[in-house]
Amino acid sequence: MSTLTDPPKPKFRLSQLIYDTRYRSITIQFVALILIVLGLGWLATNTVTNLKALGKDFDFGFLSSAAGYDINQMLIPYDNQMSHGRAALVGILNTLLVAFLGCITATVIGVIVGVLRLSKNWVVSRLMSVYVEGFRNVPLLLWIILIFAIMTESMPQPRDFRGEVPEASMILGDHVAVTNRGIWIPRLGFTNSLSGNEAVVPAEGVPAVSQGGIDWAVLGIVLLLSIFAIRFVRNRASRIQEATGVRPTTWYQQILLLIVPTGIVALFLGMTVVEPFLKGFNFTEGTHLRNSLIALWIALSLYTGAFIAEIVRSGILAVSKGQSEAAFALGLRPNRTMNLVILPQAMRVIVPPLISQYLNLTKNSSLAIAVGYMDVRATLGGITINQTGRELEGMLLLGGFYLLLSLIISSVMNYYNNRTQLRER
Amino acid sequence: MSDTHAQTVAYVRDTMIAETAPPTTEVGVIKWLRENLFSGWMNTILTLASLYVIYWVVSGVGPMFTNSIWNAGSLSECREILALEGLTSHDGFCFGVLKDRWQQLIFGFYPNDAYWRPVLALLVFFVGLTPVLFDSAPRKLFLATAAAPFIMFMLLWGGSIWLPIVVGLGIVVGYVALTYLSPINGLVGTLGAIILPILFWLYLAGPIAGALTSIAPIGLEYVPSKDFGGFTLSVVIGIVAIILSLPLGILLALGRQSDLPIIKYSAVTFIEVIRGVPLIVWLFTASLLLNYFLPPGTNFDLMLRVIIMVTLFSAAYIAEVVRGGLAALPKGQYEGGDSLGLNYWQSMQLIILPQALKISIPGIVNTFIGLFKDTTLVLFIGLYDPIGLAGAIRASTDWNGIYWELFIFIGVMFFIFCFSMGRYSLYLEKKLQREHR
Structure with a gap:
C-alpha cells in the first residue's frame, strides 16, 4: 500500500490577497486601517497647524480659572469667583435635574396615555391618538418655545397679585404663584436643622428656616433604610408563603415602616412648609421654578411622553392574548394576572426602548439653549467657551460628558437585556 | 298529556x-x-x-378661529379691529401675521421674483420620487429620478446651467470606465469607475464648466445659501440629508455586522460616538470647530456643513435601525446565501438587505421624521429655519408679542410633512407584509 501524500501545496501567490476569500479579508482590513489612520492623521495635522496658526495651545487649565459669570439656577453653591470647572458642574447638575424630572413625568404621562390608547372607549382612545400624533409629528423645539412664550406672555405679572382686589391670585389654595417670571411653589425647610446656623436670611415675621442639604441627606438615608426593611418584610412573607402556603398579612407593616421612621426624623428636624409670598416687586421664599425650567420640563415630558405611550402600547400588545387567558384559566385574579404574567413579559419589550427614550430626553435637554436654561451646554459649552476661546477643549469635554452619560445608560440597558432575555436552548 | x-x-x-x-x-x-x-x-x-x-x-x-383677523398689518392694528367688534385680544387670532409674512416663513430671504424655483424644485422632487414610492408608476420615470438631483440643484441655487450638467457627466465617465475597463480586469474596472470620476470632478469639471459658460452663458440667477430660509431651508436640508443618510446608514450597519474586526470596531465607534452626543453639539462643532480639522484656509458653506452633520447624525441612527433588521433575520438566510455560492455583496443585495430593510421600514421612517424635525435646530448656528424666522417676526415692531398664530402655522406645516411620512410607512408595511395573509 502506498501511503497517501498531501497534495502539493500551491505556492502563495500575491493575487490571492485579492481573489482568495481566506486572504482577502486581511487585505481589506489592512487597506481600511491605513485609510482610517491616514484620515485621522490628516485631521490631527490640520488641527495642529490651525492651532499653531491661531497661536493657541491645547490645554485644559482654563477649567480651574475663575469663571466670572453668574448662573441663575444652581443646585450646589456657586458664585462668579468660582472656577469654570465648578460652573460646568453646576450646568451638569442642571442638565441632570431637568432630565430626571422630565423622565419621571414623561413616564407617568406615557404609561397612562399608552394604556388609555388601548382602551375600548372610543372617545378616550381617539383623544390619546390625537395627543400622541400631535406631539410626535411636531418638532420639540416648537413646543419648548411655545410653552416658554405662553409662560412669559400670558401669565400675570407679580404686581398683579398686589392690592385689595388683585387681578391675579395664587392657585391651589393660595400656595402656588404662577407669574410671568416663573412659578413659586412652597418648599420644605427645617427649623431645627442639623447644620444649625446655616439658615437663610429670614423674612420679616418668618422663623429662620434652613434649606438644609445635610438634613435632606439624613432623611434620604432613613427612607432608604425603611425601603430595605420593607423588602426584608416582603422577602420573609414570600419565604413563609413558600414554606406554609399561607402569605402573612404585611401591608400595614409595610406602610408603618415607610412612614414612621421618616416621619419621626422629619418631626425631629422641624420640617415645615415655607410658603412663597409677595415682597417688593417679586415673590420671595418658597422655591422659584424659572420659566426656562418649566418650559423645558413640560415640553420634554409631553414630547417624550408621546413616544413612551407608543412604546407602552406596543409592549402590552406584544404579550399574546393566550397568556392572560392561561392565567385566568389557572384561577389568577386580574390583578395578579397583570403583576405576575402580563407585566413581566411586557416589560421585556418595553424597557429597552424606554431607556433609550430617557437617553433621548437627556440629550434633547440640550435644547435648553432655546429658553436660556443654564444647562451644561450653556455653561461649559456656551459662556465658558466664549470667555476663554477654548472651543476645541470645551466642545470635547461637552461631547465627552454626553457620550459618557449615554454609554452608562446603554450599559445599564445591556445589563437589563442580558438578564431578562428569553433563554432559548 | x-x-x-x-x-x-x-x-x-x-x-x-x-x-x-x-x-x-x-x-x-x-x-x-x-x-x-x-x-x-x-x-x-x-x-x-x-x-x-x-x-x-x-x-x-373655536371662537378664536372664527373671530380671527386676516387683514391687519400689525398686531396693534389687529387688536384695534378686534376691539371694534367688542372683543379682547384673547378672543381672536391675528392671522394677519401669516398673510403679511407667509413669504418669509416659507421662502426665507429667497429673491421674490424667484419663488417659482423652490416650488418647481419640490415638484421635480415629487416626480422623481414617484417611481421609488409607488410600484404602479411607469418605470420610465426612473430617468426623472436620476435627473432630479441635478435639476433641483440648478433650480435652487441657480448659477450656470453647465455646472450640474458637467457634474452629471462625471457619472457618465464612471459608467464608461466601468464598461470598458471591467472586461480587462474586474478590480481595475471598479477602481477606475471610482477614481476616474473623482479625478474628472477635481481637475476637469471646473475648467470645462467655465469654458462652456463663457461660450454659452445660460443659467439662472445665482442664489447664495445664506438666502435660504423658512420651510425651503428645512425641506432642502431634510431631503438632502434623508437621501444621503440612507445608503450611508446601511453601509454602517453592514460594517457593524461585519466579520472583519477592524471594520466592525470602526463602525461601532463611529455609530456610538455620533449617537451619544446631541445633534446640537454636533451642529456647534460644525460651525465652531470644523475649520480646525480642515486644511488652513478652507472655508465652506454653513448650510453644506449642516447637511453633512445632519446626514452623519441620522446615518448613525439608521445604522442602528438596520442593524436591528439584520439581526432579526434567521441565520439560515445568511447560510442560504453562502450555499448558493453568492459572494458577500450579492448575498447582501439579493437576500439579506431586501428582508432586513423591510423589517426596518418603520424605524427608518421614524428616523427620517426625527431628522426632518431636527432641521429646526439649525437656528442656533445662525440659519433661519421657520422657528428662527418666527423669532425674527416676533422681534419686529409690527408683530411684537405674537406667538400662537406663528407657532400654529409652523406646527401644522411640520405635522403635515411628518404625519404623511408616517402614513406612507404604514402603507408600505402593509404592502410588503408577506405573512398571515
Whole structure:
C-alpha cells in the first residue's frame, strides 16, 4: 500500500490577497486601517497647524480659572469667583435635574396615555391618538418655545397679585404663584436643622428656616433604610408563603415602616412648609421654578411622553392574548394576572426602548439653549467657551460628558437585556 | 298529556310569542354607546372627562378661529379691529401675521421674483420620487429620478446651467470606465469607475464648466445659501440629508455586522460616538470647530456643513435601525446565501438587505421624521429655519408679542410633512407584509 501524500501545496501567490476569500479579508482590513489612520492623521495635522496658526495651545487649565459669570439656577453653591470647572458642574447638575424630572413625568404621562390608547372607549382612545400624533409629528423645539412664550406672555405679572382686589391670585389654595417670571411653589425647610446656623436670611415675621442639604441627606438615608426593611418584610412573607402556603398579612407593616421612621426624623428636624409670598416687586421664599425650567420640563415630558405611550402600547400588545387567558384559566385574579404574567413579559419589550427614550430626553435637554436654561451646554459649552476661546477643549469635554452619560445608560440597558432575555436552548 | 301539566304547573304557553324588535338599549347607537363609552363607572368617568376636555378646547379655540383677523398689518392694528367688534385680544387670532409674512416663513430671504424655483424644485422632487414610492408608476420615470438631483440643484441655487450638467457627466465617465475597463480586469474596472470620476470632478469639471459658460452663458440667477430660509431651508436640508443618510446608514450597519474586526470596531465607534452626543453639539462643532480639522484656509458653506452633520447624525441612527433588521433575520438566510455560492455583496443585495430593510421600514421612517424635525435646530448656528424666522417676526415692531398664530402655522406645516411620512410607512408595511395573509 502506498501511503497517501498531501497534495502539493500551491505556492502563495500575491493575487490571492485579492481573489482568495481566506486572504482577502486581511487585505481589506489592512487597506481600511491605513485609510482610517491616514484620515485621522490628516485631521490631527490640520488641527495642529490651525492651532499653531491661531497661536493657541491645547490645554485644559482654563477649567480651574475663575469663571466670572453668574448662573441663575444652581443646585450646589456657586458664585462668579468660582472656577469654570465648578460652573460646568453646576450646568451638569442642571442638565441632570431637568432630565430626571422630565423622565419621571414623561413616564407617568406615557404609561397612562399608552394604556388609555388601548382602551375600548372610543372617545378616550381617539383623544390619546390625537395627543400622541400631535406631539410626535411636531418638532420639540416648537413646543419648548411655545410653552416658554405662553409662560412669559400670558401669565400675570407679580404686581398683579398686589392690592385689595388683585387681578391675579395664587392657585391651589393660595400656595402656588404662577407669574410671568416663573412659578413659586412652597418648599420644605427645617427649623431645627442639623447644620444649625446655616439658615437663610429670614423674612420679616418668618422663623429662620434652613434649606438644609445635610438634613435632606439624613432623611434620604432613613427612607432608604425603611425601603430595605420593607423588602426584608416582603422577602420573609414570600419565604413563609413558600414554606406554609399561607402569605402573612404585611401591608400595614409595610406602610408603618415607610412612614414612621421618616416621619419621626422629619418631626425631629422641624420640617415645615415655607410658603412663597409677595415682597417688593417679586415673590420671595418658597422655591422659584424659572420659566426656562418649566418650559423645558413640560415640553420634554409631553414630547417624550408621546413616544413612551407608543412604546407602552406596543409592549402590552406584544404579550399574546393566550397568556392572560392561561392565567385566568389557572384561577389568577386580574390583578395578579397583570403583576405576575402580563407585566413581566411586557416589560421585556418595553424597557429597552424606554431607556433609550430617557437617553433621548437627556440629550434633547440640550435644547435648553432655546429658553436660556443654564444647562451644561450653556455653561461649559456656551459662556465658558466664549470667555476663554477654548472651543476645541470645551466642545470635547461637552461631547465627552454626553457620550459618557449615554454609554452608562446603554450599559445599564445591556445589563437589563442580558438578564431578562428569553433563554432559548 | 296536558292534564298532568295542569296539575303541576299553573300555566303553560302553547303558542309562540310574536317576534318583537330587540330592546332599544341593545341595538344601534345606544348599544354601541353603552358598550364602548359607558360600560362601568370608570369608563363613564373617562368618557365624561374626555368629552369635557374636547369641549374645553373647542369652546376655547373655536371662537378664536372664527373671530380671527386676516387683514391687519400689525398686531396693534389687529387688536384695534378686534376691539371694534367688542372683543379682547384673547378672543381672536391675528392671522394677519401669516398673510403679511407667509413669504418669509416659507421662502426665507429667497429673491421674490424667484419663488417659482423652490416650488418647481419640490415638484421635480415629487416626480422623481414617484417611481421609488409607488410600484404602479411607469418605470420610465426612473430617468426623472436620476435627473432630479441635478435639476433641483440648478433650480435652487441657480448659477450656470453647465455646472450640474458637467457634474452629471462625471457619472457618465464612471459608467464608461466601468464598461470598458471591467472586461480587462474586474478590480481595475471598479477602481477606475471610482477614481476616474473623482479625478474628472477635481481637475476637469471646473475648467470645462467655465469654458462652456463663457461660450454659452445660460443659467439662472445665482442664489447664495445664506438666502435660504423658512420651510425651503428645512425641506432642502431634510431631503438632502434623508437621501444621503440612507445608503450611508446601511453601509454602517453592514460594517457593524461585519466579520472583519477592524471594520466592525470602526463602525461601532463611529455609530456610538455620533449617537451619544446631541445633534446640537454636533451642529456647534460644525460651525465652531470644523475649520480646525480642515486644511488652513478652507472655508465652506454653513448650510453644506449642516447637511453633512445632519446626514452623519441620522446615518448613525439608521445604522442602528438596520442593524436591528439584520439581526432579526434567521441565520439560515445568511447560510442560504453562502450555499448558493453568492459572494458577500450579492448575498447582501439579493437576500439579506431586501428582508432586513423591510423589517426596518418603520424605524427608518421614524428616523427620517426625527431628522426632518431636527432641521429646526439649525437656528442656533445662525440659519433661519421657520422657528428662527418666527423669532425674527416676533422681534419686529409690527408683530411684537405674537406667538400662537406663528407657532400654529409652523406646527401644522411640520405635522403635515411628518404625519404623511408616517402614513406612507404604514402603507408600505402593509404592502410588503408577506405573512398571515
